[in-house]
Amino acid sequence: xxxxxxxxxxxxxxxxxxxxxxxxxxxxxxxxxxxxxxxxxxxxxxxxxxxxxxxxxxxxxxxxxxxxxxxxxxxxxxxxxxxxxxxxxxxxxxxxxxxxxxxxxxxxxxxxxxxxxxxxxxxxxxxxxxxxxxxxxxxxxxxxxxxxxxxxxxxxxxxxxxxxxxxxxxxxxxxxxxxxxxxxxxxxxxxxxxxxxxxxxxxxxxxxxxxxxxxxxxxxxxxxxx
Numbered sequence: 001x002x003x004x005x006x007x008x009x010x011x012x013x014x015x016x017x018x019x020x021x022x023x024x025x026x027x028x029x030x031x032x033x034x035x036x037x038x039x040x041x042x043x044x045x046x047x048x049x050x051x052x053x054x055x056x057x058x059x060x061x062x063x064x065x066x067x068x069x070x071x072x073x074x075x076x077x078x079x080x081x082x083x084x085x086x087x088x089x090x091x092x093x094x095x096x097x098x099x100x101x102x103x104x105x106x107x108x109x110x111x112x113x114x115x116x117x118x119x120x121x122x123x124x125x126x127x128x129x130x131x132x133x134x135x136x137x138x139x140x141x142x143x144x145x146x147x148x149x150x151x152x153x154x155x156x157x158x159x160x161x162x163x164x165x166x167x168x169x170x171x172x173x174x175x176x177x178x179x180x181x182x183x184x185x186x187x188x189x190x191x192x193x194x195x196x197x198x199x200x201x202x203x204x205x206x207x208x209x210x211x212x213x214x215x216x217x218x219x220x221x222x223x224x225x226x
Contacts, residue, residue, distance in 0.1 A: 077107050080211070084108065088191035089199040089214035091176070091184075093206035100209045101202070105172070112167035113198065116158055120175045120201075127186050130155040130171070131193065155194055168196040176201035184218040 084090060094101050109115070128134045135148045158169055173179075173187070179201075187199050201214055215221050 077104065080104050081107065081111065083211065083213075084198055084200075087213040087215070088197075089188045089201075090211045091201050091203040091214045091217040092209070092211040093204045094202060094209055095207060096205050104209070108170055108198075112165065113170045114158070114162060114166055114168075116154065116169060116171045118154070118171065118173050120173055120178050123173075123179075126179070126183050126190075129153075130190065155190070155197060159194065159196060162196075168198055169194075170198045170200060173199070173201045176203050181218060184214065185220055188214040188218045188220055 092101065092104075105115070123129055124134070131153050133150055133152060135150050137146060137148050140146050155169065155171065162169060171187075171190070176184070176187075179187075184201070184203075187201055190199055191197050199214060203217060213221070
């Protein structure tokens with residue numbers, strides 16, 4: 001009994017020959033059915049390669065920045081620095097996904113500028129907040145009295161705190177698209193009132209990072225031919 005049971009246990013680890021043949025026949029039949037279906041539908045290696053070769057991106061220009069990363073290749077950083085020094089107040093338009101403006105901010109930091117980051121929402125009157133002593137009402141909870149605190153001018157306070165080797169102060173305002181035309185005009189004239197101040201206002205979004213003089217956006221420049 002024991003001598004005959006051992007070969008039976010040894011044979012249990014092996015699949016019968018007819019099972020392997022059946023598995024091969026099923027796999028081969030499936031492969032033939034797949035090839036036949038593709039041939040019937042017009043899918044073949046030649047047609048597939050032709051379709052891939054004829055794909056074109058219409059409506060967009062493909063450059064080297066699409067292959068190595070658009071945020072790594074910034075060929076316009078020199079023009080960016082020169083425009084900041086020339087116009088002193090710029091309106092920028094960033095892509096919706098964000099992140100590209102950090103390259104330009106870092107380059108200004110390398111030049112020796114310090115930054116004052118503000119948001120246009122809740123800024124109040126830019127002239128009062130940036131250049132004058134302005135009141136702020138803190139949030140009250142329940143039955144607490146409504147208080148009013150006074151803060152120093154945001155720009156003047158930070159100009160006095162700049163180190164001696166600083167090149168200037170950059171007022172970087174996000175969501176500036178909610179500001180009115182008169183508020184944008186004051187921001188465009190702020191470098192004239194404070195010569196060491198530069199203004200960067202995020203006025204909207206675009207497919208790539210672009211900028212324009214803030215005076216042009218605010219309507220302070222005369223039209224050509226006028």
